[in-house]
Structure formats: structure tokens, C-alpha cells
Amino acid sequence: MRLLIIEDEQSLLDHLQVGFKKEGFAVDTSNNGKEGLFFGLETEYDAAIIDIGLPEMDGLEVIKALRKAGRDFPVIVLTARGHWKDKVDGLESGADDYLAKPFVFDELLARVKALLRRSVGMASNTLSLGIYELDTAAKCVSVDGRSVELTSYEYNTLEYLMTHKDKVVSKTELTEHLYEQDYDRDSNVIEVFIRRLRKKLDPEGVRNPIQTQRGLGYRFSSESSS
Known part of the structure; x- marks a missing residue:
């Protein structure tokens, strides 16, 4: 999953970047509102974390501009302001959740994961598609009850495909959501x-859960997995 973080406190920004990367996220960062808005308009993100008090452009204005441009990915607002009106303003600007500073990273992580689940229609950490079960909390996959060992990149690729089941996902879209900005997008x-x-998922080659749509991309078929 690809995450945008806009925060002007550099130590906090670095801390969040390291933390989310350890959790398997591809993370883009900015320390000012104008640059952050540019990133948000130019790249398809799965979620964003945006501080309210940003230089060059206020965080609330960034969110409003993103929503006006049709960017509907989940947004969590970070604020050092504890007044209820600031939280309401954040939500009314288009944010989906808010978290007041100081906060514990694990809480922010849990909120991001909850918004991501909600955005793809998952009610819990577990997604079952026939014999295939994805656990987004433990980051593991099982086939007919049998655990399958995956590398982190294999898991991230499968998670994106399964949470977007029956949708044709292009190689470009997968790359943009899984890797950093400087990743070589021309690689195979x-x-x-x-x-x-x-x-690993279909060693006998009979179910074909990941289908290739020639010239378009890949699709995890919920019908093939039943």
C-alpha cells in the first residue's frame, strides 16, 4: 500500500516514514503543504496522513484541494490543537479521521489500517475468497487452511490484488502502489x-486465481478461488 505523509516536524516525519516502511508500506513524504498537494494530485495513494499546521499551505486547504480534484483516498489529520472545533474543521474539510499530538505510533498505524480496510469493504483483518485467506494484520496467506510462505513483496502484491478482487489492475498501478518514487518502473x-x-497459490495450475488480462494487467478472480 502506498502512503503519503505531509508533516513539517522533521523528526516526526522521519519517525513515521521509518515506522510505516517497517510495516510494508511504500511511503512518500513532504514537509510543506504545496509540495504535499502536488504529490497527492500526481500520484494514486491508498491513504494520506496530513498535519494541519503546515508551511506554504495549510493542511485543511490541502485536503479540500485534494477532494475538489476527486482524490478520494482516506485521510487522517494530525493536529497539535486539542480543541473540538479544530477536529470538526478537519473532518468537514474532507478528512476521514483525526489524531491529536502527541500520539503513539501503534494507534496511528491501527487507524490507517482500519481506514484501508473500510475503503475496500473489509469488515475485519481477514479476507476469505474461496480457499484463499488473507490476514492483513499478521500479513500472512493460507490456501485451504495451509499457510503459504511469501516474501514481503509477494505478500504486498497479493494483498493489493485480493483487496481489489475482480478488478483488472495494471502493472503500472501495482508498481505505483507498492514501491517508492525512485523505483525502476520499467523493470519486469x-x-x-x-x-x-x-x-505458490496454485501449484497444480487448476484454479488460476490470478488471471492475466492481455495488454491490461492482472485480476484476482473470486470465482476461480471458490
Whole structure:
């Protein structure tokens, strides 16, 4: 999952970037509102964390501009202001949740994960598609009750496909949601991950859960997994 963090306190920004990367997120960061808005308009994110008190452009204005442009990914507002009106202003600007500083990283992580689940229609950490079960909390996958060992990148690729089941996902979209900005997007690494996943999920080659739509991308078929 690809995450945008806009925060002007550099030590906090660095802390959040390291923390979310450890959790398997691809993370883009900015320390000012104008640059952060540019990132948000130019890149498809799964979620964003935006501080209210930003230089160059206020965080609330950033959120309003994103929503006006049709960017509907979940947004959590960070605020050092504890007054209820500031929280209401954040939500009315288009944010989905808020968290007052200081906060514990684990709480922010839990809130981000909850918003991500909600955005793809998941009511819990577990997604079951036929014999395939994805646990987004433990970051593990099982096939017919049997645990399948995946690398972190294989898991992230599969998680994106399963949480967007029956949707054709292009290689470009997968790359943009899984990797950093400086990643070599011309590489064939996605094809390698898809090939590995197919062998691990369907060693007999009979279910074909990850289908290739020629010239378009890949689709995790909920019908094939039943």
C-alpha cells in the first residue's frame, strides 16, 4: 500500500516514514503543504496522513484541494490543537479521521489500517475468497487452511490484488502502489512476483486465481478461488 505523509516536524516525519516502511508500506513524504498537494494530485495513494499546521499551505486547504480534484483516498489529520472545533474543521474539510499530538505510533498505524480496510469493504483483518485467506494484520496467506510462505513483496502484491478482487489492475498501478518514487518502473519485477505467486497459490495450475488480462494487467478472480 502506498502512503503519503505531509508533516513539517522533521523528526516526526522521519519517525513515521521509518515506522510505516517497517510495516510494508511504500511511503512518500513532504514537509510543506504545496509540495504535499502536488504529490497527492500526481500520484494514486491508498491513504494520506496530513498535519494541519503546515508551511506554504495549510493542511485543511490541502485536503479540500485534494477532494475538489476527486482524490478520494482516506485521510487522517494530525493536529497539535486539542480543541473540538479544530477536529470538526478537519473532518468537514474532507478528512476521514483525526489524531491529536502527541500520539503513539501503534494507534496511528491501527487507524490507517482500519481506514484501508473500510475503503475496500473489509469488515475485519481477514479476507476469505474461496480457499484463499488473507490476514492483513499478521500479513500472512493460507490456501485451504495451509499457510503459504511469501516474501514481503509477494505478500504486498497479493494483498493489493485480493483487496481489489475482480478488478483488472495494471502493472503500472501495482508498481505505483507498492514501491517508492525512485523505483525502476520499467523493470519486469511485477511479472516475477506474479509468476511466483501463481506457483505458490496454485501449484497444480487448476484454479488460476490470478488471471492475466492481455495488454491490461492482472485480476484476482473470486470465482476461480471458490
